[in-house]
Amino acid sequence: MTAVRIIPCLDIDGRKGVVVKGVNFQGLREVGDPIELAMKYDDEGADELVILDITASIEDRPTFLKVVKEVATSVSIPVTIGGGVRSLEDADKLFKAGADKVSINTAAVKRPQLVEELARQYGSQSTVVAIDAKRIGSRYKVYIKSGGTPTDLDAVVWAVKAADLGAGELLVTSIDKDGTRSGYDIELLRAISSSVTIPIIASGGAGEMRHFYEGALAGAQGLLAASLFHFGIIKIRELKEYLASRGVEVRLDYD
Amino acid sequence: MRVAILDYTVGNIGSLVSALSRVGAQVVVTRGREIADADALILPGVGTFSAASALARQASEYVGQKPMLGICLGMQLMFNSSEEGEGSGLGIFPGRVVRIVADRVPHIGWEHTRSTGACALLEDGYYYYLHSYGVESAGRPYEAAYIDLGKRYVAAVCDEERAVFGVQFHPERSGKKGLRLFRRFLELAKG
Numbered sequence: 435m436t437a438v439r440i441i442p443c444l445d446i447d448g449r450k451g452v453v454v455k456g457v458n459f460q461g462l463r464e465v466g467d468p469i470e471l472a473m474k475y476d477d478e479g480a481d482e483l484v485i486l487d488i489t490a491s492i493e494d495r496p497t498f499l500k501v502v503k504e505v506a507t508s509v510s511i512p513v514t515i516g517g518g519v520r521s522l523e524d525a526d527k528l529f530k531a532g533a534d535k536v537s538i539n540t541a542a543v544k545r546p547q548l549v550e551e552l553a554r555q556y557g558s559q560s561t562v563v564a565i566d567a568k569r570i571g572s573r574y575k576v577y578i579k580s581g582g583t584p585t586d587l588d589a590v591v592w593a594v595k596a597a598d599l600g601a602g603e604l605l606v607t608s609i610d611k612d613g614t615r616s617g618y619d620i621e622l623l624r625a626i627s628s629s630v631t632i633p634i635i636a637s638g639g640a641g642e643m644r645h646f647y648e649g650a651l652a653g654a655q656g657l658l659a660a661s662l663f664h665f666g667i668i669k670i671r672e673l674k675e676y677l678a679s680r681g682v683e684v685r686l687d688y689d
Numbered sequence: 690m691r692v693a694i695l696d697y698t699v700g701n702i703g704s705l706v707s708a709l710s711r712v713g714a715q716v717v718v719t720r721g722r723e724i725a726d727a728d729a730l731i732l733p734g735v736g737t738f739s740a741a742s743a744l745a746r747q748a749s750e751y752v753g754q755k756p757m758l759g760i761c762l763g764m765q766l767m768f769n770s771s772e773e774g775e776g777s778g779l780g781i782f783p784g785r786v787v788r789i790v791a792d793r794v795p796h797i798g799w800e801h802t803r804s805t806g807a808c809a810l811l812e813d814g815y816y817y818y819l820h821s822y823g824v825e826s827a828g829r830p831y832e833a834a835y836i837d838l839g840k841r842y843v844a845a846v847c848d849e850e851r852a853v854f855g856v857q858f859h860p861e862r863s864g865k866k867g868l869r870l871f872r873r874f875l876e877l878a879k880g
Contacts, residue, residue: 436838437799437815476864481799507707512817512862532703534819534862557737559795559819602795602821633793655798685799685815688864 437685438677439481439656440646440670441635442663444468444505448487448498448517455613455661462488465664469504475663476509478670479688483509484537484605484635484658487517488580499531506532514562514605522551529556537562537605540578543585543592546599553600558632563601565589567622568609574622581609590625597630604630605658608638613661615641618649627653643668643676650682690875693727695763696720697744702733705760708861712871720744724751729878734761734859738786738822741766742776749779756852756878761820764846764855773822781853782831782846786822791838795821800836800844802858808833808847810873814866816844816858823857852877 446468447454453471454462472483485505487498498517506513515528516537525536536556542549542563552561566581567574567589574589593604606626608619618636627634635656636649649657662668674684692714694702702718709716709731717723724730730751745766751757759767768778771786778786789796799815811834818836824843826832834845836857846855854874860867 436793436796436818437801439798503703506704510708510862510864510867512819512859529701530703532701534701534704534859556735557795557821559797559821560735603797631793632795633797655793683801687814687866 435683436655437481437683438650438654439635440479440673440684441482441484441656441658442471442475442480442670443484443486443637443658443660444471445486445488445660446498446501446517448489448495451497451501453664454488455664465661468501469508471664472505472509475670476511479674479685480511480670481685482512482514482656484514484516486537495527499527502528502531502533516562516564516605521548522555525552525556529560535560535562535603537564539564539566542596543576543578543587546595549596549599549601553602558600558602561601562603562605563596564605564607565593565596566607566609569619569622574625577609589622590629593626594629597632602632604632604634605637606634611639612637614639615662617641617645618652618654620648620652623649623652623654643673646673647677647680647682650677690729690878691715691717691727692729692731692875692878693724694718694731694733695724695745695748697736697741701735705731705733705861708868709871712868712875714871714875720747727755729756729758729874732757732759732763732766734763736762737774738762738765738771739774739776742778745779752779752781752853753851756874757854758874759855760861761857761859764857765822765824767846767853767855768824771822781848782827782855784824784827786824789821789823789838789842790840795819796823796838800838800858802834802836802844804834804845805832807831808845808849808854810847810854810870810877811845812866812869816856816860816863816866818858820857
């Protein structure tokens with residue numbers, strides 16, 4: 435069995451090059467320096483990092499690319515980079531800056547063919563599709579543009595299609611749960627995890643160690659959180675020991 | 690210590706360059722003459738088999754001449770052929786690269802890797818994998834480590850006599866264990 439991955443997420447203000455954190459995708463506050471945080475998490479046993487440019491626009495790119503490059507060369511674990519990727523050229527810049535995987539969201543919904551192109555060029559294993567989902571009645575709807583714009587897509591249907599197009603991994607974020615610390619959206623994770631055979635990363639809502647365990651049980655191969663780690667509420671080593679004690683395979687041999 | 694990374698891809702070898710630099714190597718990324726001057730050669734691990742196979746061929750002439758390490762796709766290129774696409778591998782090790790059969794494919798993440806004891810570069814433990822294709826068996830005496838994904842796959846191969854090594858995982862993204870592997874490889878290249 436592959437070890438379940440603990441993944442701190444750094445949301446970057448691409449204009450300033452600092453790590454920020456919002457609640458329900460809104461109300462940002464600065465929490466620290468990306469390189470410092472990344473190196474700390476690497477040291478503490480994080481299994482991967484996700485770095486998202488949450489203010490992405492083309493003119494903001496140079497600052498963000500510099501951050502990516504510095505983080506990627508400072509850590510010895512893989513980094514997934516996303517935010518504002520609209521084309522193969524955008525992805526190429528991120529790979530050249532040091533991304534091991536590139537994540538696309540809005541652009542994939544608007545032009546699904548981009549998933550195919552990325553997978554062909556860089557391999558499925560480096561192509562991540564991020565899905566921001568919000569519960570509407572008994573279903574989940576896909577939202578784009580940092581959660582601001584609803585689409586007609588059903589999240590599970592889109593997950594299956596993204597996998598068919600060549601996505602190698604799905605980053606599944608619950609908009610309802612994000613920043614609430616009330617636990618991952620287990621139903622959403624179950625629905626997607628049982629519909630695809632590619633790995634999925636759970637995101638949005640983790641607030642205590644039990645939530646990570648529940649996420650793993652729901653079928654997620656990666657468990658992502660941001661503020662919990664940034665504010666030192668949960669230590670990665672303790673979290674991994676807790677998961678191991680409950681029978682979840684984790685990597686603990688990182689010294 | 691000069692290490693040449695064979696440049697046959699688009700994409701990211703930045704992490705590989707920085708990991709090698711961190712353990713004291715002088716790194717040059719090249720597909721030309723500089724390979725001949727280097728103390729060791731690395732076949733990196735990004736791209737696709739068919740795209741890389743033609744450019745990888747020039748590594749053939751250095752087999753047995755200088756220590757060589759293939760990473761991920763770079764290891765796969767050391768075998769005969771691949772289901773992933775056209776082109777032939779270097780045939781340093783016998784076998785064919787096939788699409789992985791496992792619960793989740795691509796195989797992404799940290800996998801407990803078991804050494805067979807055949808290779809001094811390796812220690813047991815978790816290494817980072819990122820791949821959809823793999824090798825089921827490299828045969829004795831080459832198979833140096835394996836992983837179990839329900840089915841068994843080759844994690845490392847080695848031919849110490851010719852100083853040729855291949856790893857399916859990414860040492861440059863495998864924490865301190867990965868750096869230690871690079872360090873041992875460089876020591877070996879020092880002779």
